[in-house]
Amino acid sequence: MNRMDRLRHFLQERGLSGIFIKGLSSIRYFTGFSGDDSLIFIDNKQAVIITDSRYTLQAAAQAPECLVLEHKDGLWEAIKKLSFSGGKFAFDGECFSYNDFQCLSSQLSDSTLSSISLVGLRSIKDEEELALIKRAIEISDKAFEFMLDNLHEGMREIEAAALLEYEMRRLGSEGISFPTIVASGTRSALPHGIASSKVIERGDFVTFDFGAIYSGYHSDITRTLVIGGASSWQRELYELVREAQLLGIKNARAGITGSELDAIVRSFITSHGYGQYFGHGLGHGVGLDIHELPVASRRGKEKLESNMVVTVEPGIYIPGKGGVRIEDVIVIAPDGCNVLTNASKRLFEIN
16 A cells, blocks of 8 residues: 555545645655645545645655646635535644634635544655655765864864764765754753854764765754763763663564663663753654654553654753763564664864
8 A cells, every 4th residue: 555545544444535735844745745834635535736836846846746826826725626515634743834724714614624643654764755755864974074084172062063963965965954953161051052163172072963964864863972082981981871871772673662661761860860960852754854753751551563763862961061872773673673873982182
């Protein structure tokens, strides 16, 4: 069953006549079209892309199975051309604003509308998706190697981020998965310390968290290193996080819930006296969005399934001192998982 057919089956099971989709990732997933400022409508008979003149040729090329409807007076006005006569329709509520909902409602006054999420339909990756994710990971792995060869004391965090981003682009990345995190010294205690103008100094922990995009699919990697020789406390903290991360990978498998996996790693860190310094979840799904289902955290009640792609990224962050995070992307298997990230997890000491 192809992706469009799975969506139609999903709608049929819920007694829905059709669905309106605005989310860029879901539009790309179900149709192949990657333009923005567009709307798609899918029912049992047709799939229609409503877009403007900037994207009509692109839509026709990328989504040959869809009817392309060009609008000149706005997305919502174009809906009138689709001829509805009542029914139960859905929309991807995570991507509709309240104003969007009001506009859609005004065009479907004799129909009922309900909000649904499509992210779960994308959580199990097919072979094509896995190949694209692996390519994105290869790019970010190689960019990290490049950065290691060029990083030095006295460089600003934003310069190090620029090295990573340049190399990922040179290797074929469409862009960056999210604003690149480079956090050095006491700033490494910031889980999301976006690269700043701070100068990287000898003795600093430096955390790098970044990702590439290949054909729409994301990678996500975090590594922490030391400028100069690591102190005893830095070695101890790094090794604890490394052991915690390996423990998460060891226990990741089909059938375990995200919250159960998170609890295993969290309990390990807590038993070593650092539980209060690990505040975020263990991991998240990765695909067309950098954060998607499944969730490996206290909120992750669903069981992990084979071919789900998720990160394992424990961290310890001590305010005023520094922090460590190590992150790999894995793909779930029936009896374990396969680690897709290949960059070394040894403690690099950059001289």
